[in-house]
Amino acid sequence: xxxxxxWSAERAASIVDAHRHLRGNLLPILHALQEEFGCIDEEAIxxxxxxxxxxxxxxxxxxxxxHEFRRSRPGRHTIKVCRAEACQSMNADGLIDHIRxxxxxxxxxxxxxxxxxxxxVFCLGNCALAPAVMVDETLHGRVDxxxxxxxxxxxxxx
Amino acid sequence: xxxxxxxxxxxxxxxxxxxxxxxxxxxxxxxxTKRGLLLRIVRNGSRGxxxxxxxxxxxxxxxxxAYGPVSADDxxxxxxxxxxxxxxxxxCHGPTExxxxxxxxxxxxxxxxxxxxxxxxxxxxxxxxxxxxxxxLAMTPAEIVNEVTDSGLRGRGGAGFPTGIKWxxxxxxxxDEKFICCNADEGDSGTFADRMIMEGDPFCLIEGMTIxxxxxxxRQGYIYIRSEYPHAVATMREAIRLAYxxxxxxxxxxxxxxxxxxxxxxGAGAYICGEETSMLESLEGKxxxxxxxxxxxxxxxxxxxxxxxxxVLSLTSVPVILDKGAAYYRDFGVGRSRGTLAFQLAGNxxxxxxxxxxxxxxxxxLLYDFxxxxxxxxxxxxxxxxxxxxxxxxxxxxxxPKDYEAFAAAEAMVGHGGxxxxxxxxxxARQARFAMxxxxxxxxxxxxxxxIGAVRGVEVMDRILAGQRVEENLTLLQDLCEVMTDxxxxxxxxxxxxxxxxxxxxxxxxxxxxxxxxxxx
Numbered sequence: 001x002x003x004x005x006x007w008s009a010e011r012a013a014s015i016v017d018a019h020r021h022l023r024g025n026l027l028p029i030l031h032a033l034q035e036e037f038g039c040i041d042e043e044a045i046x047x048x049x050x051x052x053x054x055x056x057x058x059x060x061x062x063x064x065x066x067h068e069f070r071r072s073r074p075g076r077h078t079i080k081v082c083r084a085e086a087c088q089s090m091n092a093d094g095l096i097d098h099i100r101x102x103x104x105x106x107x108x109x110x111x112x113x114x115x116x117x118x119x120x121v122f123c124l125g126n127c128a129l130a131p132a133v134m135v136d137e138t139l140h141g142r143v144d145x146x147x148x149x150x151x152x153x154x155x156x157x158x
Numbered sequence: 159x160x161x162x163x164x165x166x167x168x169x170x171x172x173x174x175x176x177x178x179x180x181x182x183x184x185x186x187x188x189x190x191t192k193r194g195l196l197l198r199i200v201r202n203g204s205r206g207x208x209x210x211x212x213x214x215x216x217x218x219x220x221x222x223x224a225y226g227p228v229s230a231d232d233x234x235x236x237x238x239x240x241x242x243x244x245x246x247x248x249x250c251h252g253p254t255e256x257x258x259x260x261x262x263x264x265x266x267x268x269x270x271x272x273x274x275x276x277x278x279x280x281x282x283x284x285x286x287x288x289x290x291x292x293x294x295l296a297m298t299p300a301e302i303v304n305e306v307t308d309s310g311l312r313g314r315g316g317a318g319f320p321t322g323i324k325w326x327x328x329x330x331x332x333x334d335e336k337f338i339c340c341n342a343d344e345g346d347s348g349t350f351a352d353r354m355i356m357e358g359d360p361f362c363l364i365e366g367m368t369i370x371x372x373x374x375x376x377r378q379g380y381i382y383i384r385s386e387y388p389h390a391v392a393t394m395r396e397a398i399r400l401a402y403x404x405x406x407x408x409x410x411x412x413x414x415x416x417x418x419x420x421x422x423x424x425g426a427g428a429y430i431c432g433e434e435t436s437m438l439e440s441l442e443g444k445x446x447x448x449x450x451x452x453x454x455x456x457x458x459x460x461x462x463x464x465x466x467x468x469x470v471l472s473l474t475s476v477p478v479i480l481d482k483g484a485a486y487y488r489d490f491g492v493g494r495s496r497g498t499l500a501f502q503l504a505g506n507x508x509x510x511x512x513x514x515x516x517x518x519x520x521x522x523x524l525l526y527d528f529x530x531x532x533x534x535x536x537x538x539x540x541x542x543x544x545x546x547x548x549x550x551x552x553x554x555x556x557x558x559p560k561d562y563e564a565f566a567a568a569e570a571m572v573g574h575g576g577x578x579x580x581x582x583x584x585x586x587a588r589q590a591r592f593a594m595x596x597x598x599x600x601x602x603x604x605x606x607x608x609x610i611g612a613v614r615g616v617e618v619m620d621r622i623l624a625g626q627r628v629e630e631n632l633t634l635l636q637d638l639c640e641v642m643t644d645x646x647x648x649x650x651x652x653x654x655x656x657x658x659x660x661x662x663x664x665x666x667x668x669x670x671x672x673x674x675x676x677x678x679x
Contacts, residue, residue, distance in 0.1 A: 023461065024423075026443030031385075031424055058444075065445040065602075066426030068385050080386075084347030085542055086578045088592070089505035090533070122429060122546075122596065124386050125350040126173050127578065128208035128503060128510025137388040141176035 001136060002117075004038035004073050011036060012044060016051045026052065026062055030069055039070040074117035075110040079103075080134040083120045086127035091144075095131050096120075098145040102152075163196045164242040165217040169272065171204035171357050172389040173350065178229060179212040185233040186214070193237060203358015205272035206500075206512030207259055215254055218244035224254040259528055264490060265514045266498050267475045268351075271358035277396055279404050282361040288406065290480030294369045295414055302373035303329055306476060308484035310496025315341055315432075315469030316544065316573040316649075318495075318562045321476075324466060327456035328374040331464035338370045338379035339441065339460055339467045342394075343425050343432040345384060346545025348504035348576030351512060352470035355500075356383070356390040359474070360397035364407065364420060366473035369480055370466055371418040379418065380460070382437050384425040394422050429546075429600040433648050434467040436602060447602040448648045469574070471500060492518035495561035495572075505578040506532045515560075522556040524577060536581035540665065542589075544573025546596050547653035549660035550586060569660065571653075586665035591619035593657040601650060608651025611642040615658070622669055632662070632669060 005011070015032045019025045026048070033044055040063050049056045063069050081096055103111050103118060110117045126132035129141030133148065140151055168174075168183040183199055190197040205213060210226035214236075223244040225236060232249060239247040251257050265271075274281040282288070294302050307322025328336060340363065344352040356363060367379045383391050398420050401407040409417045423441055425431050431440045435449035438460050459465025475497065479487045488496045495517035501524055503510045508530035515524075525531070525538060532538055540550045549570035551558070558568055565572045580589075594615030601608045615638055621631045639655035646652040662669055 022421075024441050024443040027423065027426060027440060031426070061445050062443070065447075066428050068425075068427035082347075084596075085546060085589070085592070086348045086505040088589075089578055089580045089584065121386060121427070122600070123345055123347045123349075125344060125353040125390075126176050127348045127350055127505060127576070128507065129173055129176055129211070130505060132176065134386070139172050139176040139389070141173060 001076060002038050002074050002078060003036055004076075005036055007037060007041045007043055009043065009047060012041075012047055013051065016048070026054075026059070027066075030063065034069060038073040042071070075114050077115060077136055078117050078119060080119045080121040080124070082122070082124050082126075082130070082132045084123040084127075086123075087131040090130040092131040095133075095143060095145060095148065099148060102149065163198055164190075165198045165200060166242065167200045167202045167215040167217075167222070168212060169204045170201035170276070170389075170393075171211075171354060172387070173208050173354075174204055174211040174213070175389070177211050177227065181230040182212045182214060182228050182233065185230040189233050189237050190242075195237075195242060197242065200275050202274065203271045203276050204354055205254060205260060206268065206354065206514075207257065207509070208511040209509050210251070213254075214241075216242055216244055220244070220253065222254045224251040224257065225249045226251065259509060259511070259513070262528070263514050264498050264516050266478050266487065266490070267362075267471060268355060268359070268500055268512060268514045269478065270362065271355055274359065276358050276360055276393060277400060279361065279400055279406070282359075286481060287361055287477075288365055290477035291365050291369055291406075294372055294480050295412070295416070299329055299373050299375060302369065302480070305480060305484045306373070309479040309487040310484075310491070310494070311472060311475055311479060311487065312495070312562065313469055314471035314475070314499065314574065315434075316346075316571065318572070321468065321472050324456055324468070325370065325373055327454065328376075328464045328466050331457055333464050335378070335463050336374055336376040337460040337463055337465040338367050338374075338376045339438065339465055340367055340379065340381040340470060340473055341432060341434060341437055341467055342381050342383040342387075342390070342470045343437060344387070344470070344574070345429040345432045346547075346574055346576050348542065348578035349502050349545060349574045350504070351500040351502050351575060353387050353390045354512060355470060355474050356387075357393045360394050361401065361406075362474045362477055363394070363470060364397060364401050366476035367420060368407070368411070368418050369476050370468065370473060372416055374464070374466060376466070377417050377419060379420045380441055381420065381422045382425060382431070382441060383422055384431075385427055391422060391424055398422065428602075429596075430602045430650055433650060435648075437467065438465065445602070447604045448650075450647060471574070490516035492516070492559065492561050493563055495563070499560065499572065499575045501560065501575045501577060503529045503577055503579070506534055506581050507579045508533050517561045518559050520557050520559050521551070521577070524560070525556060525579065529579065532579060532581045534581050534583075536583065538579055539582040539584055540580045540586060540589075540661075542578045542580070542657065543576070544571040545576055546593065547571075547649060547656055548573050548576075549656050550589060550664060551660065552664040555664075569656070571656070586661040586668040587619070587623055587671075590658045590661040590669075591616060591623060593654055593661075594619055597650060597654040605645070605647040605651060607642045607645035608647070608654070611638055611646075611651060612654060614638055615642075615654070625671055628670060635662070
């Protein structure tokens, strides 16, 4: 389940404070902000620039460089589907077609009921049990269309 | 019988979890309670026989007995068959260590993985853990570095640079502080050995990094783990906490005047951060763009200080080298490739998993004797060795021995030891296109041949796939590959041409399709 608290400058400032002692702390702070708010809110950019004595361009540059950092809130759950070679060899493309049809979304989109955001990923490290899918932080192996539907049907991802 | 305590092992490795290991552990616990059996469940790492996961083992007087792949539904039947005493059952494979896939391996780095409880310092100690570090504590830094140099260990991340020489450069550098950075940004498809050992034997990495720290005089280390590995992140963080509790990390380690502090940092989904200088930028809190070399990270690395950057498998090979001596490790392997490598069989393979073998093993042995051919049962048409920047190889080259020089001579690379298998349904022109697409998506953007070249590469491949002026576009593709190879700043752009060119060289028929053939599909 993704946490998606509404933006709070006070909460964000306390997250920054909790990481202030770390060297090279921008990535740990961004991870913590995303864990709290579900994404890197637009308002986080000037706040981080001010707090960390960086330019807004520096902060924006880092946020936009990494695929993991989102600029908009995701659905309640994130589904990551592996697109890399090992999964390709076990027909990940067929699985991806099924998932797109089933959820009626493309990559980087969220379903109409706000339940799922679909993201591509290059390798989940489950290459001997391909194709691999990760729902939130739960990894699934040997996923075909039927198994994917069964995963969606379980209570854990409602 | 119900009075004796039975010990059952159910892996906590992410691959095992991905096929239901938690549900199996819960079912075993519930069934034991129902039957009034005293039972202890250890959540171990994986033995690396991933097609058998969840692989449940039971302790018997004759050693551990294996059952797999076990689903929660199988559990009552296993109890009926007396599996807690090693009873026979259709899922039983007999003693785990007699399974040929396992018995034929040479496990040095992965010696403890799947055997111990990964989060028990006591278990780690009982199985030889921290012996290498204890020996290192009695040595001078130069002696430690010599031991690693003499072992012949080369960087397991892919480049194969001699580890001891890198360490010596950092040792000899004069600076007020130095760093040890472990590259655990295992982004290559078909590789999972770093993940497995971090989840199955995390103290081994802590021990290897601590030895490295003593060897060069560093007091701070970082493990940079990709965000796609939440289980490895959690296991490493917990192991570090336990190591601090038991004084294996921190100030004045075990009464010596050595101090070493260790921290996990999490990546954010950028493949390029597996490149060492890009990883250093990321650790500093910046965009993960590649740095020009020189200066070498060994001289000007993290925060501009001398830094060892080593792969997980390099660092986890260090404890056994220090424990058993350089000669013991060097006696494995061939030519200038010494020791063992944890090969990873992945993709369309019947028996996928980890095969730790001395260098010199052939692809054929790995793919057929260990791997058992494809999972789909169709013939193997191609394998990609060494990750997304590695060559596609046809069956005619499967007699190639796995060593750095033999692979380089065949325009291929051992890389991180990953091998992805494809059956005869694969379209190699599409795989070549994907190599360019991947590079376009993951390029850091710093140098033009990689940033622009990859985008142009996708366009050229699209025209070839559409059967448009194929000969001309193939010439253009070769030209583009040459520019990327010669002009890119790092391996990302510099090696993306390897899968492209190898696909074209070994499977030209997939590229030479006219529009008529495409229309007929």
